[in-house]
Amino acid sequence: MAKQKEKLVAEITAMETDFTQWYTDVVLKAELIDYSAVKGCMILRPYGFAIWENIQSDLDRRFKDTGHENVAMPMFIPESLLQKEKDHVEGFAPEVAWVTHGGSEALAERLCIRPTSETLFCDHYAKIIQSWRDxxxxxxxxxxxxxxxxxTRPFLRSTEFYWQEGHTAHATEAEAREETLRMLEVYADFYRDALAIPVIRGRKTESEKFAGAEETYTVEAMMHDGKALQSATSHYFGDGFAKAFEIQYSDRNNQLQYVHQTSWGLSTRSIGALIMVHGDDSGLVLPPRIAPIQVMIVPVAMHKDGVLEKARAMKDRLGRSLRVRLDDSDRMPGWKFSEYEMKGVPLRLEIGPRDLAAGQCVAVRRDTGEKTVLPLDQLEQSVRDLLDDIHDNLYAKALKRMNERIWSAAGWDEFSRIIAEKPGFIRAPWCGNEACEAKIKEETGATSRCIPFDQPEQNGSCVCCGKPAVTDVIWGKAY
RNA sequence: CGGGGUGUGGCUCAGGUGGUAGAGCGCUUGCUUCGGGAGCAAGAGGCCGGAGGUUCAAGUCCUCUCACUCCGACCA
Structure with a gap:
């Protein structure tokens, strides 16, 4: 592995100097977003939106492969509808925006702008579900x-954000529970295979559950600064919503039954994860499978005979199977190198007079900075191999960094010392008492991220109160 | 919602004790350049966040607002 290379982009604050400022610099300088006229709302610029489009198309394929269909619900929810499920309203009431007027006339019933769409789906499901055949x-x-x-912060917490929300209704509890976990796996696979981000799968504690859910499952990722990012969630609702909204069907014995439901979502926050897991002091580092530009071709001395022609030919060849761009603007080559490093383009190909004669080009990978010479006659295969290797390397690095920073703590003193001194997560036993969870949050700032699926035979004692533990919990400071 | 910071060309910022706005970068045009953010030349671009007030005179002083940003409590 190449040593940490010199920081080439002066406009970006170094991570160690100020991680928050680094994040803001990257998001703006890489032209992912711009701030908008409304507080907390961001404009997704073409490069930022292209990442989201790639995330969408990859995930959408996975949803279709698991039998799901896309729909579109209205953006307004009548107040009475929102209030049908008690826990759910209580959870969301403090943060909903209300529409009170249509034109100059006050509305008879105010409309909430959806903070999430459970109530809309439920209302619709109540109408269209009658039989087990549905x-x-x-x-x-x-x-x-x-x-x-x-x-608010760009991608991590904005007033309006883009996401997908899956909502399913099933005949039985077992089917619904299976769906909940299936979709959690879809997210975990997506994070690994598309974003090159390792995640920890687990269940949320009572206090961290989604408003109205019986169980909430999560995939948690570790950012470069050691903080956790809840990266996608999947909820099992039981029949709570079905009862509130009277979603019933006749089963094979003509008995009325309530459906069992799930919901699951992943948002533009995942782009925040991309930035904070793979990024470095030169800016973005994008995993090849979702990078809007996978390969950037930079001609050197392009006024010289044959250079531009060869660069164009390379673009045409690679463009048949990859997202390739050629920068033939009159910027200096050095400027272009820095620019596309800042934007996280996984692979740069340089072609200049020296290469022309030799029938080659120079490839520079963003993740390591390593330069290699590629013969032009096997260009497609070499590039594809390099991109795959970049993906694997990004994932391996992120996994190693995460595993190296999951600490264990035997008791309260050790726990609070590690949280204060070391970035990362702590895996420690918990007695199951919410008072301990609350105390940890109160006194250390760490929250329970999840109860991980892989559990040892439990014989430890609670890291907070010392009483016998029921389960291991992943603790950490979170975004 | 509490505490701090900042608002002056597109961006980063200068403009002690009031006197009618400047730099660097970027942008435009031309020529020369091109293997890690090129050089020269000529240009364009600002009712100084907004509203009041003090004054002969306000980026500059006073009051009030608004926005952005950072740090804490709540959340995908």
Whole structure:
């Protein structure tokens, strides 16, 4: 592995100097977003939106492969509809935006701008589900939602954000539970295979559950600064919503039954994860499978005979199977190198007079900075191999970094010392008492990220109170 | 919602004790350049966040607002 290379982009604050500022610099300088006229709302610029489009198309294929259909619900929810499920309203009430007027007339009933769409799907499901033959309903939608957040940050927490929300209705509890876990796996696979991000799968504690859910499952990722990012969630609702919304079907014995439901979502926050897991002091580092530009061709001395022609030929060849761009603007080559490094383009190909004669080009990978010479006659295969290797390397590096920073703590003193001194997660036993969870949050700032699926035979004692533990919990500071 | 910071060309910022706005970068045009952010030349571009007030005179002083940003409590 190449040593940490010199920082080439002066406009970006170094991570060690100020991680938050580094993040803001990257997001703006890489032209992912711009701030908008409305507080907390961001404009997704072409490069940022292209990443989202690639995320969408990859995930959408996985949803279709598991039998789901896309729909689109309205963005407004009548207040009475939102209030049908008690826990759910209580969870979301503080952060909903309300529409009170249509034109100049006050509305008889105010409308909430969806913070999430459970109630809309439920209302619809109640109408269209009558028989066991109507089940399961496996719907998903790609939309934006609005939550009136107090403090906002691009991608991580914005007032309006884009996401997908899957909502399914099943005949039995077993089927619904299976769906909940299936979709969690879809997310985990997606993070590994498309974003090159390792995640920890687990279940949320009672206090961290989604409003209205019986169980919430999560995939948690570790950012470069050691903080956790809840990267996607999948909820099992039981029949709570079905009872509130009277979603019933006749089973094979003509008995009325309530459906069992799930919902699951992944948002543009995943782009925040990409930035904070793979990025470095020179800017973005994008995994090849979702990078809007996978290969950038930079001609050197392009006014010289044959250079531009060869560069164009390379672009045409590679463009048949890859997202390739050629920068034939009159910028200096050095400027272009820095620019595309800042933007995280996984692979750069340089072609100049020296290469022309030799029938080669120079490849520079973004993840390691390593330069290799590629013969032009096997260009397609070499490039594809390099891109695959970059993906694997990014994943391996992120996995290693995460595993190296999951600490264990035997007791309270050790726990609070590690949280204060070392970035990362702590894996430690818990007695199951919410008071301990609350105390840890209160006194150390760490929250329970999840109860990981892989559990040892439990014989430890609670890291907070010392009483016998029931389970291991992953603790950490979170975004 | 509490605490701090900042608002002056597209961007980063200068503009002690009031006197009618400047630099660097970027942008435009031309020529020369091109293997890690090129050089020269000529240009364009600002009612100084907004509203009041003090004054002969306000980026500059006073009051009030708004926005952005950072740090904490709540959340995908």
């Amino acid at each position: 089940l399961p309903k496996l719907y998903n939608q790609w939309v934006s939602v609005v939550r009136w957040e107090k403090t």
